[in-house]
Each structure stands twice: as structure tokens, then as C-alpha cells.
Amino acid sequence: MGKLYEELSQDYRVVEGLKTCINCGTCTAICPAAEFYKYDPRKIMDIVQSKDDAEIEKLLKSDVIWYCGECMSCVTRCPRKNGPGLVLMALRNLSAKKGWFTCSEKGRQLYPLTKMLTGNILNYGYCVYPETFKWEDHKESGPVWKWHTEHLKDNFERLGANYQGKGPGVLRKIPQESLDELKRIFDVTGGTERIEFVEQCSRKKAEEMGMDMEEYFRMTFETTSEGHLNNED
Amino acid sequence: MIYQGKQKIWSEYQKEIPDDRWFYVRSCIRQNFFPGSERMFMEICRNVLGKDFYETEHHTTCGGIAYHCDTIPQETVMTIVARQFALMTEAGYENYVASCITSFGNYAEILETWREFPELEAKIRELLWKACRREFNKPKYLAHASDLIYKYRNEIASRAKYRLVNKETGEPLKVVEHIGCHYSKMFPSKGVGGAEYPYVLCGMVEAWGGNVIDYPERRHCCGYGFRQYHVKANRGYSLSNTYKKFESMEPYHPDMIITNCPGCPYFLDRWQYVIAESEGKTYGQNGYGIPVFTYEEVAGLVLGYDPWDLGLQLHQVAVEPLLDKIGVEYNPEDKYKGLNKKDIMRPGLPDVLKCC
Numbered sequence: 001m002g003k004l005y006e007e008l009s010q011d012y013r014v015v016e017g018l019k020t021c022i023n024c025g026t027c028t029a030i031c032p033a034a035e036f037y038k039y040d041p042r043k044i045m046d047i048v049q050s051k052d053d054a055e056i057e058k059l060l061k062s063d064v065i066w067y068c069g070e071c072m073s074c075v076t077r078c079p080r081k082n083g084p085g086l087v088l089m090a091l092r093n094l095s096a097k098k099g100w101f102t103c104s105e106k107g108r109q110l111y112p113l114t115k116m117l118t119g120n121i122l123n124y125g126y127c128v129y130p131e132t133f134k135w136e137d138h139k140e141s142g143p144v145w146k147w148h149t150e151h152l153k154d155n156f157e158r159l160g161a162n163y164q165g166k167g168p169g170v171l172r173k174i175p176q177e178s179l180d181e182l183k184r185i186f187d188v189t190g191g192t193e194r195i196e197f198v199e200q201c202s203r204k205k206a207e208e209m210g211m212d213m214e215e216y217f218r219m220t221f222e223t224t225s226e227g228h229l230n231n232e233d
Numbered sequence: 234m235i236y237q238g239k240q241k242i243w244s245e246y247q248k249e250i251p252d253d254r255w256f257y258v259r260s261c262i263r264q265n266f267f268p269g270s271e272r273m274f275m276e277i278c279r280n281v282l283g284k285d286f287y288e289t290e291h292h293t294t295c296g297g298i299a300y301h302c303d304t305i306p307q308e309t310v311m312t313i314v315a316r317q318f319a320l321m322t323e324a325g326y327e328n329y330v331a332s333c334i335t336s337f338g339n340y341a342e343i344l345e346t347w348r349e350f351p352e353l354e355a356k357i358r359e360l361l362w363k364a365c366r367r368e369f370n371k372p373k374y375l376a377h378a379s380d381l382i383y384k385y386r387n388e389i390a391s392r393a394k395y396r397l398v399n400k401e402t403g404e405p406l407k408v409v410e411h412i413g414c415h416y417s418k419m420f421p422s423k424g425v426g427g428a429e430y431p432y433v434l435c436g437m438v439e440a441w442g443g444n445v446i447d448y449p450e451r452r453h454c455c456g457y458g459f460r461q462y463h464v465k466a467n468r469g470y471s472l473s474n475t476y477k478k479f480e481s482m483e484p485y486h487p488d489m490i491i492t493n494c495p496g497c498p499y500f501l502d503r504w505q506y507v508i509a510e511s512e513g514k515t516y517g518q519n520g521y522g523i524p525v526f527t528y529e530e531v532a533g534l535v536l537g538y539d540p541w542d543l544g545l546q547l548h549q550v551a552v553e554p555l556l557d558k559i560g561v562e563y564n565p566e567d568k569y570k571g572l573n574k575k576d577i578m579r580p581g582l583p584d585v586l587k588c589c
Contacts, residue, residue, distance in 0.1 A: 069470065127262075129265070143549075174290065185365065194306055
């Protein structure tokens, strides 16, 4: 057994998600990601249970582990009660921990994701927040959302929300003392360390690619190369 | 009692849902996109049915989206959840109800993981104490908010002003039900009816007069995929999954879709707009889309609430064709008005998708 596998097998999601995989491929058959991307969860399970560190390292540096949508449809269908989706989460966690996520295009997307989501949590107490969910970045949300974002206060007031207000209710302002507690939770559980490490690795990668961090953010958030999809060469 | 065959299997997916005294936690996505739905949930539970549903301003996100976008470690999300449980404990409640399906799946996963690995629960208790000086009891009962509306479905039906019936033909409306993946795909026994035949939304539709229609991709994901939507470069994944579902349901001519997940109604609504504008294809009648609703919006409609009080003006797919089929009264002039009929302009119209 290799050291990487040993580290991976410490993750509760691997303990729970990889018991007795028979490599039947049911997970791949049901997987929405496998239909879209060049992705085969059966092969990933096979590599992980091979305990071959060289192969696992290749996985951790690849695009492949970032294709899963974590819908967990595979968990329902597996005839042996494995959870390939859980194993994928553990692989991604290890890739982030090792700083290997910057080796792949899809892995590098961890930078904008971390910046957006943990920023929303620590600044507002929500994962998604109106002030940061811009229509310009979400044009699929349609003309109705454009109109909504131009009249946020009026629309939320009309619908009985407590937008940025005191007390309970929809989109209330979460009290500062509660946000302070979230920050301390991040500090003691490794959340803050993770944010800083993702930033540090991404900064290094941006330098290698000759970009400043704003350019790197836009590139990782907006662009994708050919070759990820099933119908591409 | 001796259970046999299917009866025994089915019994594993029945939930004895407590009737009253709930600690309520909100959904990040629903507060943004369906603010009227959460308000309607509280209105029905507290004011129509007289139940005790408590909410504190101090609760926060559960961190579920950040966790499923792989941006925070497992210990971080577990300690955020432990803090939510501490707030419940301090408020004197034991039944915990989440508005969000991602949260519900997150809570179920965490409670199951702690059950199997008590040393991890002990570690999280220490981390919570270190960070917040709080302690917690685990909920005696964990529910998703749709479980409660399912439980109250017959009481809602007994107070209904409208039914899910075509007023012209007298025929039940054809309803697609879409269940959020994290409701029961991970832990089938936690959802009403399990993962294969979830009954939580079917029960509502049947109680309120509609007919649930079956179609091949009924259990397929809407395509949220967390990082597959939040990163702009990946959104083709999300769109392709929704497209697959609509192509599959199209031959059955659904009148409407009911959902119990925060993201699903947003994606099933907005990607119809994108498919219409980019491919010229619409799935409803006469150039309209198929309207997509949350279960609270449907409950609110059958109870006779004004559609614009429910927030149906924030949908991109027009709901009016469905309101007209049922015979719901509404004033088209009020659709895009602010409070006290304040004029706040109106959205632009799509080029292809027909809107009102």
C-alpha cells in the first residue's frame, strides 16, 4: 500500500464510499457527468482500489476528478453500496491539500470557486448572496433576473423578505457576532488554512502563466479548452 | 404484524413525521431566487395551520454548497452544522427542518457519519467548543420542509380554493414531479418513499387533484452539479442535463412541473429560456415554456393566495397559461409592481420564449 493511498484512506468518505467495488460500471451507466464529459467513475474506483500511488497521483493532477457533479445518483444504484461520488470528494480534497489542483484546467477552477463561496460565507453568512450573484456573470438567468437585480430592495420588500434587515426572515443581515463565530470555525477546522493555501498555489500558477490574479480569476472562471467533452477529439 | 414483499420494502420508506414544534433553517439559494416560497412555508405552517415553527436570525448557511464545490474541508462543514444544532438546542427544540435539499442531504450525511464514527463527532464537539463555546444535542428528528407540506397536504386540500384541474375540461392537470437528488439518493430511508419511488411530491399532487406523469428521465438530475454551474465555463453540463429531461418529458405534454429542491426549479425554468433563445425550441403550448414551481408556490396557489404575493413574477417562464387553466384569479397589471403597487418598470421580453 502506498503513502498516497494511505492518506486517502484516512478520509471518512473513502471508508464509507469504497468497500467492495466489483467494477460492474453501474455508476458510469447512471452518471450524468459520464454522459457529458470523458469521465468514467468505474475506472476511478478501480485505480483507487488498486492502491497504486503513481496512478493515484496522476488522478490527483488530472481534469478527470473535477468532472463529477456530486449528485450522488451513483450511491443509489451501486449494487454493493459503494459511493463513487464520495470517493471523488475525497480525491478532490487531497488534490487541494497537496496543491496539485493547479496542474489541471478543471482543477484550477477551485480558485474562483473558493473566492466566491467562502467569500460569501464569511462576509454575509450565505453561500449565495444577491450582491455577488451578478446578472453579467449569469446571463442565462434571463431578462427577469436583470430586472430583479436592478430593483432588489423593491422586489424583496414586495415579497415580504427582510433583506439586509435586523431579526429573522429571508435574506436578513446575519448579526456580526454570528459571522465572527463562522470565522473562528474556519480558523480552528482548517477552513482558513485551505483558503490561504488555494490562494497561494493559484498565485504561483498565475505567475507561471504570466497573469495577474484578476486575469487568472476571469480565465479560470470563464474559459475551457476543447477535449473535455465526449463529442470532442 | 407480518410484512411481506413489497409491503415490507415500502415500510422502510415511511416516515413518522412529528406534527409540531420545529426549528426552521433557511436555504441560501431559495432566499435569493424563491423568497416568496419560504415566506409561504411559514405562512402555511404558522398562520394557516397554527403550528410552532421557530427561526433565529443567528442561523447561517450550512456550508453545503461550498462543501460540494470542494472549497472547505469536511471538519469545517461539520462544525458549521454543529453550531446550527447548538442554536436549536439552546432554543429548546428537538425537531429540525431544513428548507434546502443540499442542506438536508448534508445534515443526513453528517449525522450518519457521526453515528458510524463517534470519534469524529467527539472531535467536532471539541472544535465547536473551541470556536464558539457552544454545545449541542443532535436533532431527534430531521426533516426537509417538503416533508412537512406532504404531512399537511390533506389539511391544505381541505382549505383549498382551487384544485390542480383544468377548469375547461375537468381533467386533472398533468404534473411532472422533480425531486432534488440529495433528498434521498444518498440515504433512501430518509426520504418519504425512498429514492426509487419518492412519494413526497406525488402525495401533494394527488391530494390537490392533479395526475403525476411518468417519463423515462424522471429521476435524472436537473444538472446543477455545484461547480458545474457556479463556474461559468462549465455551465454546458448543467444545460445538457436539463435539456435531456425536457426532451424526455415532452411527449407526455406536462401542464406544469413541481419541485422540492432549491436549484432545480431555477435550472428547469432558466434553461428553458436558454434552449428557446439558442435553439428556437419551446416545450409548452403556443411558444410558452412549461411553468416550474416550488411545492410552497403550488400550495399557495391552491389555497388561493395572489400569484404575485408568491413571487411567481420572478420566474422566467410565464405562469399565466397554467393560472388560466386552473382558473386562478390574478391581475396582470400587478405582476411587476413593487409594494403598494409602486412602479418599478418591467423586465425585457425574450426574443423566442413567449412571456406575458
